[in-house]
Amino acid sequence: MAPIAISRALNMGLRKALESDPKVIIMGEDVGKLGGVFRVTDGLQKDFGEDRVMDTPLAESGIIGTAIGLAMRGYRPICEIQFDGFVFPAYDQIVSQLAKLHYRSQGRVPMPVVIRIPFGGGIGAVEHHSESPEALFAHVAGLKVVACSNAADAYTMIQQAVASADPVIFFEPKRRYWEKAEIDTDTPLSAAIPLHAARVVRPGRHLTLLAYGPMVKTCLDAAKVAADEGHEVEVVDVRSLSPIDWPTITESVRHTGRCVIVHEAQTFLGMGAELAARITERCFYDLQAPVLRVGGFATPYPPSRLEEYFLPDLDRVLDAVDRSLGY
Amino acid sequence: MRAAEPHATTGERDLVQLLTPEGLRLEHPDYPLEITDDEFRSLYRDLALVRRFDTEATALQRQGELGIWASLLGQEAAQIGSGRALLADDMAFPTYREHGVAWCRGVEPESLLELFRGVNFGGWDPKEHNFALYTIVIGAQTLHATGYAMGMQRDGSENAVIAYFGDGASSEGDVNEAFIFAASYNAPIVFFLQNNQWAISVPEERQSRIPLYRRAHGFGFPGVRIDGNDVLACLAVTRKAMQYARDGQGPFLIEAFTYRMGAHTTSDDPTRYRLASELENWKLRDPIERVKAYLSRNGLADAAFYDAIENEAGELAARVRAACLSMPEPKPLDIFTNVYAGGSPLVDEERAAFDHYLAGYEPAATREGGH
Numbered sequence: 001m002a003p004i005a006i007s008r009a010l011n012m013g014l015r016k017a018l019e020s021d022p023k024v025i026i027m028g029e030d031v032g033k034l035g036g037v038f039r040v041t042d043g044l045q046k047d048f049g050e051d052r053v054m055d056t057p058l059a060e061s062g063i064i065g066t067a068i069g070l071a072m073r074g075y076r077p078i079c080e081i082q083f084d085g086f087v088f089p090a091y092d093q094i095v096s097q098l099a100k101l102h103y104r105s106q107g108r109v110p111m112p113v114v115i116r117i118p119f120g121g122g123i124g125a126v127e128h129h130s131e132s133p134e135a136l137f138a139h140v141a142g143l144k145v146v147a148c149s150n151a152a153d154a155y156t157m158i159q160q161a162v163a164s165a166d167p168v169i170f171f172e173p174k175r176r177y178w179e180k181a182e183i184d185t186d187t188p189l190s191a192a193i194p195l196h197a198a199r200v201v202r203p204g205r206h207l208t209l210l211a212y213g214p215m216v217k218t219c220l221d222a223a224k225v226a227a228d229e230g231h232e233v234e235v236v237d238v239r240s241l242s243p244i245d246w247p248t249i250t251e252s253v254r255h256t257g258r259c260v261i262v263h264e265a266q267t268f269l270g271m272g273a274e275l276a277a278r279i280t281e282r283c284f285y286d287l288q289a290p291v292l293r294v295g296g297f298a299t300p301y302p303p304s305r306l307e308e309y310f311l312p313d314l315d316r317v318l319d320a321v322d323r324s325l326g327y
Numbered sequence: 328m329r330a331a332e333p334h335a336t337t338g339e340r341d342l343v344q345l346l347t348p349e350g351l352r353l354e355h356p357d358y359p360l361e362i363t364d365d366e367f368r369s370l371y372r373d374l375a376l377v378r379r380f381d382t383e384a385t386a387l388q389r390q391g392e393l394g395i396w397a398s399l400l401g402q403e404a405a406q407i408g409s410g411r412a413l414l415a416d417d418m419a420f421p422t423y424r425e426h427g428v429a430w431c432r433g434v435e436p437e438s439l440l441e442l443f444r445g446v447n448f449g450g451w452d453p454k455e456h457n458f459a460l461y462t463i464v465i466g467a468q469t470l471h472a473t474g475y476a477m478g479m480q481r482d483g484s485e486n487a488v489i490a491y492f493g494d495g496a497s498s499e500g501d502v503n504e505a506f507i508f509a510a511s512y513n514a515p516i517v518f519f520l521q522n523n524q525w526a527i528s529v530p531e532e533r534q535s536r537i538p539l540y541r542r543a544h545g546f547g548f549p550g551v552r553i554d555g556n557d558v559l560a561c562l563a564v565t566r567k568a569m570q571y572a573r574d575g576q577g578p579f580l581i582e583a584f585t586y587r588m589g590a591h592t593t594s595d596d597p598t599r600y601r602l603a604s605e606l607e608n609w610k611l612r613d614p615i616e617r618v619k620a621y622l623s624r625n626g627l628a629d630a631a632f633y634d635a636i637e638n639e640a641g642e643l644a645a646r647v648r649a650a651c652l653s654m655p656e657p658k659p660l661d662i663f664t665n666v667y668a669g670g671s672p673l674v675d676e677e678r679a680a681f682d683h684y685l686a687g688y689e690p691a692a693t694r695e696g697g698h
Contacts, residue, residue: 051481056508057504057507057508057511059504059507059508061470061500061501061504062470062473062501062504062505062507062508064470065467065469065470065471065473065474065501065504065505066470066471066473066474066477066505066508067474068470068471068474069470069471069472069473069474069475069476069477069478070474070475070477070478071474072453072459072471072474072475072478073474073475073477073478073479073482074478075478075481089500092464092467092501093467093470093501096464096467097462097464097467097471100448101460102665102666102667102668103448103665103666104448104449104460105448105449105453105460105665106447106448106449106664106665107664107665107668108452108453108454109453109460110668111668112668141666141674142666142667144667144669144671164669165667165668165669166667166668166669196672242673243671243672243673244673246672
């Protein structure tokens with residue numbers, strides 16, 4: 001099969017999910033005829049009908065709140081939030097209702113709801129279209145949070161998320177939607193790498209780069225440059241932000257002794273803070289340097305003409321790699 | 328036919344009333360109600376038992392056995408009337424005060440106390456009773472109810488959903504979004520608004536410039552204001568509205584005009600924000616007294632009947648009290664149960680670590696238990 005884009009891989013995964021379970025429905029703003037503003041749901045309403053691919057009123061809390069009711073009735077809604085910055089009107093329904101219902105009901109009311117959120121910057125967008133709110137969701141017990149970084153994972157992970165018994169916040173790397181890769185449509189889901197597993201995407205022995213979503217590609221690029229300078233950098237795609245696959249991560253860091261964490265979100269209390277704390281606890285005697293973080297600044301996301309300075313890029317990642325290797 | 332006089336309390340001409348505070352039966356052209364003497368007596372029984380249960384729960388809180396209690400005092404008719412209008416396969420979404428509706432759905436009153444005692448977040452199975460868990464965040468459940476109704480619609484179900492909320496909740500975005508979704512998809516749902524006049528300390532006037540039932544018009548579905556202290560009006564109008572929804576005609580708003588005779592919860596002190604005379608005025612409109620007046624006036628109940636109900640109420644109160652006091656304490660490791668349907672290595676790890684930690688204190692725990 002020819003390489004396909006992440007947006008297309010998600011579309012194919014969603015199609016498989018709709019085909020495999022009549023209780024799966026897609027709901028959101030502009031997901032129908034338009035196929036979503038990123039065309040991820042392109043053609044699905046045409047093939048599955050308006051009852052299964054629903055254009056909703058323009059109200060995010062309403063989308064998630066009614067999805068919860070549909071899940072109570074036995075449906076498996078996949079909700080699209082159009083942009084990262086628009087999820088907050090639904091935050092109460094996600095945090096206070098969706099995340100807690102299984103717990104509150106003593107396991108009687110499962111919530112198999114997926115919330116797809118295109119996230120991150122780098123596309124020159126107007127404000128509220130470039131946020132990275134993943135830590136705000138990973139902090140909430142009862143939610144599972146994942147981020148895909150490439151087309152192959154996108155295809156598999158979206159299907160796994162839909163099959164999950166728990167609510168999954170599914171982050172899609174907006175600026176990589178058009179990045180193409182080979183995907184595997186033959187391996188059954190049951191034989192695929194589990195949804196909540198991290199993966200070593202480039203082996204190395206001098207330093208571990210941890211990233212997810214859009215920053216995985218940046219880290220792979222950085223690793224190539226580092227290799228030219230004689231540093232063998234291992235890149236781990238964290239993939240699942242809640243729960244986190246600690247065995248894969250700690251094995252890598254114990255092996256390399258150095259770790260740099262990269263994400264677009266603000267470094268302060270970002271995913272990197274949790275990753276660094278646990279890695280330090282678990283790999284203390286193997287570490288040759290403090291765990292370093294590269295991320296956004298403790299500022300609001302800046303106007304788009306400044307975003308290239310805000311977003312970690314090749315040079316900032318390599319700078320951190322050099323600092324770590326300097327210890 | 329009742330005269331179209333402005334209502335004494337609400338000033339509204341359109342308030343549906345089928346039983347006056349004096350216990351006089353009225354007819355309404357849109358809401359005919361056939362009711363047998365036995366049904367009338369059983370309505371009285373429900374109202375009286377639910378009030379007695381509520382009184383006992385308040386007492387249990389005062390004695391330190393419940394952390395808090397949200398009393399339904401004064402809203403018995405709104406809840407029993409609407410609750411008895413539901414069919415077994417209809418689905419109800421309550422706030423945290425719908426003890427009367429829970430009663431009608433066959434939820435054991437004892438299990439309502441579990442949330443307020445703090446042993447869990449809801450002791451009943453929503454599916455078994457078609458009665459969702461209590462929702463504390465104001466208005467959030469109206470969206471769940473709407474989604475559930477959309478699911479019924481997709482299933483080809485012949486049932487409908489009822490969503491309970493209050494005058495305060497009517498200001499929440501979620502309630503307004505629920506109205507929009509329900510209208511947009513023509514969902515089979517009745518929005519049952521108990522306007523008890525007070526959102527803790529804030530009066531209804533702060534929530535709305537117009538009578539709340541009229542809001543439905545702007546969303547494109549019918550709205551009716553009823554005497555929420557009139558169990559017959561609540562029964563008849565809810566029955567008709569539910570059938571309207573079941574018949575595929577879409578959502579319906581009922582505003583049950585009632586009064587919260589007690590505090591918002593046992594933590595509240597209404598003397599700080601409302602006059603005692605207001606309560607005295609509403610006592611004249613008590614939802615139970617008017618049923619009693621009707622039964623007595625028409626020779627449908629005698630002293631033996633009331634005595635029997637009172638005895639039954641006393642037994643219920645004793646049973647509820649005993650159940651509350653003997654409720655098993657949750658175990659520390661229950662904290663970690665059911666966080667996820669599919670499990671979580673993080674929760675498992677923390678559970679194991681806490682278990683290990685607790686084990687280190689076992690001698691202390693044993694010693695305390697010995698005293």
